[in-house]
Amino acid sequence: MRMDTVKKKLGYTVRSERERLGLSQSSLAERAGVSTRTISDIETCNGNPELATLIPLTQYLRISIDSVVQEDEADTTTYQIMKELQTCSEDDRQIALRTLRELLSALKETEHSD
Incomplete structure (x- = not known):
């Protein structure tokens, strides 16, 4: 899967799960231990989040990283x-x-x- 496709899929997945949980970007950031800017960047497909960022985020949202990167x-x-x-x-x-x-x-x- 191309990197831009992975970023889009990750961004959409994070945003839809955050919205499903009724959380703002800042609330999710606080709960996952990352910055609000990081959540915004992921949801808008900007930057390349590190694995150390993705692990707590995906764990909190209960989504698997492999479901985002495997096609x-x-x-x-x-x-x-x-x-x-x-x-x-x-x-x-x-x-x-x-x-x-x-x-x-x-x-x-x-x-x-x-």
């Missing part, structure tokens, strides 16, 4: 979805999430009825 077909598709969602407003992302959940529910019902 497989499912990860590629997931990343493409994440990339599309990044261009949306928060309200539109919530609508997309509800729509996706409804679609998946309908697909599961179709699978069980076969």
Whole structure:
């Protein structure tokens, strides 16, 4: 996986997990023992965070580093979805999430009825 792709995936993952937990960048920084600037840089794909920074951050967020840096077909598709969602407003992302959940529910019902 290219380094810029890894940075984007890491940035998106950190931001989405932080938001899911309802934390500000400064709150996450304090809890993970890093600077607010570091969180901002990671989320905006700037710089190259050191492993010593990533370990406590990913541990706090309960995400694995390898899930960010390894690529497989499912990860590629997931990343493409994440990339599309990044261009949306928060309200539109919530609508997309509800729509996706409804679609998946309908697909599961179709699978069980076969």
